Amino acid sequence: APKTVLITGCSSGIGLALAVKMAQDKQKRFKVIATMRNLGKSGCLEAAAGVTLNKTLEIKQLDVCDEQSIVSCINSIPNRHIDILINNAGVGMIGPIECQTIEEMKGVMETNFFGVVRMIKEVLPDMKRRRSGHIVVISSVMGLQGIMFNDIYTASKFAVEGFCESLVIQALKFNIFVSLIEPGPVVTEFETKVYEDAENADYSTTDPETADMFTNLYLKNSKAIFSSLGQTPSDIAEHTLRVISAAKPPFRHQTNAFYTPMTALKHADPTGALMADTFYKMVFKYDMLLHISLKAIKVIRWQAQKMRQGVKMLSFR
């Protein structure tokens, strides 16, 4: 029988691409329940789903911030049987923290962190009883490494990573897999939305130097990075499908090899100096921010070599 897959946030981006890819699976391995907060926004998904609509793909309402909507959606599924839960819904936020209200910050945590917690809390008991299941979370490389001016978004993804890292061990005892998908930049509405917000924001609540750093250095670089290194929602869907199809799904999976050296820095040097120094140089010396160009890789290699020499010297003492 096909596996029942529930995906959150399917009206656009990665969620939409993944729902369609799984519904169109040639081997018909999946029955997709593509959920979204606002059913009025189902047009793009319906068009992309084509003939799979109401066959291998069904659209249902679900707001990850509303417990009642989660319960109603899951209760409407026969025997509440979900084989694979994909937590994809998420929101972004960029800018200097002096320009963001605590309410706005809580909103990001509500969706990106508590949204995931609410979903898992609702499906976990059923999965435990059946002693099978797979919980997938679309995290981010920013769940592994902080990036300047993404303070709150990064914190929300770190929270998700910590939560899952703690849960995965208990889950394994019940034969339930947990997997974090960690994309770098992906060209979706997500990016458009955060840039729009950033362009309309009021930067008078921060000092001119920070405002300039954000609007000139960060925004300019970030746009260049999305257009040069950005993956497509379909790329992320392909990676996620591979993780789901694995006999032993990995706990973590990065989709963009460019970012692997960046996320490894903190593990090479537990004091954090290597990470801080490399990022400082990338941002303020090479004007690159997230940009893992050849130049940046050279900086990272040089720093890592210095580290290794340091470690060697210590061990010789």
Ligand code: NAD
């Ligand atoms: P997107 O904005 O196209 O998709 C996010 C979806 O989540 C939207 O359809 C939105 O309506 C939905 N959503 C927001 N709040 C919701 C709620 N309360 N309940 C239900 N749905 C809600 O952007 P995307 O890039 O496809 O984002 C999907 C996931 O990928 C997010 O978790 C995001 O953090 C993550 N991600 C994105 C990028 C990127 O660069 N775009 C990189 C790494 C990770």
